[in-house]
Amino acid sequence: MSTRRTVEYSVSRTPEMGPNRQPVAMPFLPLGVEPEMQGEHMLINIGPQHPATHGVLRIVLELDGETVVKCTPHVGYLHSSFEKLGEYRTWNQIIPLTDRMDYLAPLIYNCAYAMAVEKLMGVEVTERCKVTRVICMELDRIFSHLLWVGTTAIDIGAFTVFLYTFQERERIYDLHEAFTGARVTPSSTRIGGMMADLPAGWIEQLQHFIDTFPRTLDETETLLSNSNLWIGRNRDVGVINGADAIDYGLTGPNLRASGVDYDIRKDRPYYDYDSYDFDVPVGVHGDCYDRYLVRMEEMRQSLRILQQAVDRLPGGAMNVDDPRLILPGKGDAMSDMESMIHHFKVVMEGVKAPPGESWYGIESSKGELGMYVVSDGGSKPVRWRVRGPSFINISTLPKLVEGYMLSDVIAVNASLDIVLGEIDR
Amino acid sequence: MADNIYQRYQEALRALESGPQPGESPAEPRSVAGAPSHPSIVAMQERFGDAVLFWEVQAGDEHVVFIRPERNQEILRWLKEDPAQNYLYLSDVTAVDYGGGRPLQVVYQLWSQTHRRQLRVKAELPLSALEIDSAEPVWKTANWLEREVYDLFGIRFRGHPDLRRIMMPENYAEGHPLRKDFPLRGRFSRAEQTRRALTMETEAFYTPQELTFMHEADDAPAVPPGEVPVAPLAPAPGVESGGGAA
Numbered sequence: 001m002s003t004r005r006t007v008e009y010s011v012s013r014t015p016e017m018g019p020n021r022q023p024v025a026m027p028f029l030p031l032g033v034e035p036e037m038q039g040e041h042m043l044i045n046i047g048p049q050h051p052a053t054h055g056v057l058r059i060v061l062e063l064d065g066e067t068v069v070k071c072t073p074h075v076g077y078l079h080s081s082f083e084k085l086g087e088y089r090t091w092n093q094i095i096p097l098t099d100r101m102d103y104l105a106p107l108i109y110n111c112a113y114a115m116a117v118e119k120l121m122g123v124e125v126t127e128r129c130k131v132t133r134v135i136c137m138e139l140d141r142i143f144s145h146l147l148w149v150g151t152t153a154i155d156i157g158a159f160t161v162f163l164y165t166f167q168e169r170e171r172i173y174d175l176h177e178a179f180t181g182a183r184v185t186p187s188s189t190r191i192g193g194m195m196a197d198l199p200a201g202w203i204e205q206l207q208h209f210i211d212t213f214p215r216t217l218d219e220t221e222t223l224l225s226n227s228n229l230w231i232g233r234n235r236d237v238g239v240i241n242g243a244d245a246i247d248y249g250l251t252g253p254n255l256r257a258s259g260v261d262y263d264i265r266k267d268r269p270y271y272d273y274d275s276y277d278f279d280v281p282v283g284v285h286g287d288c289y290d291r292y293l294v295r296m297e298e299m300r301q302s303l304r305i306l307q308q309a310v311d312r313l314p315g316g317a318m319n320v321d322d323p324r325l326i327l328p329g330k331g332d333a334m335s336d337m338e339s340m341i342h343h344f345k346v347v348m349e350g351v352k353a354p355p356g357e358s359w360y361g362i363e364s365s366k367g368e369l370g371m372y373v374v375s376d377g378g379s380k381p382v383r384w385r386v387r388g389p390s391f392i393n394i395s396t397l398p399k400l401v402e403g404y405m406l407s408d409v410i411a412v413n414a415s416l417d418i419v420l421g422e423i424d425r
Numbered sequence: 426m427a428d429n430i431y432q433r434y435q436e437a438l439r440a441l442e443s444g445p446q447p448g449e450s451p452a453e454p455r456s457v458a459g460a461p462s463h464p465s466i467v468a469m470q471e472r473f474g475d476a477v478l479f480w481e482v483q484a485g486d487e488h489v490v491f492i493r494p495e496r497n498q499e500i501l502r503w504l505k506e507d508p509a510q511n512y513l514y515l516s517d518v519t520a521v522d523y524g525g526g527r528p529l530q531v532v533y534q535l536w537s538q539t540h541r542r543q544l545r546v547k548a549e550l551p552l553s554a555l556e557i558d559s560a561e562p563v564w565k566t567a568n569w570l571e572r573e574v575y576d577l578f579g580i581r582f583r584g585h586p587d588l589r590r591i592m593m594p595e596n597y598a599e600g601h602p603l604r605k606d607f608p609l610r611g612r613f614s615r616a617e618q619t620r621r622a623l624t625m626e627t628e629a630f631y632t633p634q635e636l637t638f639m640h641e642a643d644d645a646p647a648v649p650p651g652e653v654p655v656a657p658l659a660p661a662p663g664v665e666s667g668g669g670a671a
Binding site for chain 2: 075076079081083084085088119120122244246247248249262267268356357358359361368370372374376382383385387391392395399424425
C-alpha cells in the first residue's frame with residue numbers, strides 16, 4: 001500500500017537560518033544512502049514567483065522519485081481582461097492593449113490587430129505600409145527569439161549567451177525607439193497605416209543591424225550547438241510527434257520542430273509573403289534541441305526577409321488616403337475649420353466599422369496568432385478575441401513532461417517560448 | 426458653459442460604465458444568400474441535412490456555417506476525420522455575446538492543411554440553456570480553450586474532462602466577465618472585492634484532485650492500520666513515534 005505526502009519545494013539555495021541568523025548545519029546523508037520512499041509520491045509546487053517560469057506561471061507536479069507523474073499548469077495570475085477592456089474602447093484605442101500582451105514581440109501584435117480590423121473594414125493599406133509592417137514583424141521575430149535563446153540558456157545553466165543576445169536586443173530596442181518613441185510598448189500601427197512614417201536614417205540603422213547581426217548569431221551558436229551541457233539537457237527531452245503536436249494545437253517553431261511543415265507565411269500568405277524568398281526550417285525529432293535549432297534558423301531566414309524588404313521598400317504614402325480613418329495633418333487642422341471638425345470627429349467618435357466579423361491568423365514568433373473582431377457597426381467592437389499561441393503551447397506542457405524528470409520540466413517549459421502576458425491576457 | 430462640461434463628463438462616465446449598447450447592433454446578423462460556395466458547407470448540407478442551419482460569408486472570404494448545437498460533436502468529428510475535409514487544426518474555440526438577451530454563439534475556427542481551407546463553425550445557445558457537447562474528445566486543443574469559454578462566458582461543455590475556471594480563481598463569485606451584462610468594474614464593490622481577496626482560502630489555488638491528494642496525505646496514518654494493534658490505554662511505541670497524522 002503506497003501513501004502520499006506533500007513536500008514544500010524551496011528554490012532558495014541559501015542555508016537554513018537558525019537563531020541569530022546563523023546557518024544551521026544540515027544533516028547530510030552519506031553518499032549512496034537515500035531515504036526509501038516506498039512508492040510514495042510527492043507534490044511539488046513551482047511558482048508563481050519562480051525565475052524559470054518566465055512570468056507568473058504556477059506548475060504543480062506529482063513526482064515519483066524524480067519522475068513526473070502528473071503536471072498541472074495554473075495560469076491566470078496576470079489576467080487583466082484585455083478582451084473585456086477592448087469592448088469599451090474604440091478600434092484605435094485597442095492598439096496599446098495589444099502590445100501589452102506579448103511585450104517580447106509587440107510589433108507583431110500591433111500589426112495582427114490592425115490587419116484584422118482593416119480586413120473587417122475592407123481597407124487595403126498602401127504598398128509602403130505593407131513592406132514596413134513586414135519589416136516590423138520580422139524584426140520582432142528576431143527580437144523575440146533572441147530573448148528566448150538568452151533566457152532558456154540561463155534556465156539550462158549557460159549564462160553567457162544571455163549577455164550576447166541582450167546586447168543585440170538592445171539594438172532592436174533602439175530601432176523601436178527611433179521609429180515609435182517607445183522601447184517595449186511601441187503601439188506602432190493605426191487602422192489604415194502606421195503611427196508615423198519611418199524617420200530619416202532608420203533604414204540605414206536597420207541595414208547596419210542586418211549586416212552585423214549574423215556574426216553574433218554565429219557566436220551564439222558556437223556557445224550552444226555543440227555544448228555538452230546544452231545537448232545533454234535538451235536532446236530527447238520533451239518529445240512530441242507531429243500528429244500529437246497538431247492534435248494538441250501546437251503552432252509555430254514548436255510544431256515545426258516536430259516535423260510538420262505548417263507556416264502561415266507560406267500556407268495562407270498575407271502581405272505578399274509568397275513573393276519573398278525564404279525557407280521554413282523544420283525539425284525531425286520534436287525535442288527541445290530541435291526547437292532550439294528551428295528558432296536559430298528562423299532568425300537567419302528573418303534576416304533574409306528583412307534584407308529583401310529593405311531593398312524593395314517603395315516610396316509614397318504610408319497611410320491610406322481615407323478620411324474616415326486617418327487624421328488630417330496638424331497644419332490643416334490648425335488653420336482650416338473643416339479639417340478641424342474632421343479631426344474632432346475622428347478622435348471623439350472613433351473610426352466606425354461595418355457590421356460583421358473577421359478572423360486574421362498570422363505567424364507570430366511563437367505560433368499562430370489569431371485576431372477575431374466582431375463589429376455591430378459601431379466605433380467599438382462587440383467582441384475582440386485573441387487566439388494567443390502561448391496559451392495553447394503551455395496547455396501542452398503536461399503532455400510534454402509527464403514521464404520525464406523534474407529538471408526536464410524547466411527545460412521543456414523554457415523551450416515552449418511562452419509569455420505570460422499573452423497567456424493570461 | 427461649466428454645466429456643459431459637467432454634463433459631458435457625466436455622459437462620458439455613463440458611456441464608459443454601460444459600454445456598447447445592444448440597440449446599436451443590427452437586429453439579426455444572418456444571411457442566406459443562394460447556395461453555399463464553400464465545398465465543406467456543401468458536403469455538410471448533404472450529410473447532415475437540417476442540422477446545418479444557415480451560412481454566411483464575412484469580410485470577403487470567410488465562410489461561416491451555423492449548426493444545431495445538439496449535434497456539434499458529431500459534425501465536428503466528421504469535419505476532422507472525413508478525408509475530403511480533414512480539418513486537423515482547431516485554431517480557436519471562443520464565444521460571442523451580442524447582448525440584449527440574444528443567444529450566445531460558440532465559435533470554432535478550423536483549418537485544413539491538406540485542402541488549404543478555413544471554416545468557421547458556429548452554434549447558438551439560448552441564455553436559458555448554456556450547454557453544449559465538448560470538442561475535447563475530437564481535438565485535445567479544445568481542453569483549455571473550452572475551459573476559458575466556460576470561465577468567461579459560463580457555457581458548460583458536456584463531457585469535458587476538467588471543466589474548471591482558468592483565468593479567474595475557482596471561488597470567484599461575481600459571474601462570467603465577458604458576458605455583456607457583466608459591468609466593467611465587476612459586480613461587487615471595491616471594498617467587497619478587497620475583503621474577499623484578503624479572506625481567500627489558499628485551497629482555491631489547487632485543483633480538486635490535488636486537494637484530495639493532500640488530504641489523503643494528511644489523513645493517512647503513518648503506520649497502516651491493521652499491522653500494528655492499537656491499544657487505547659497503552660499505545661505501542663511504533664504508533665506514538667509515527668503520529669505525524671495528527
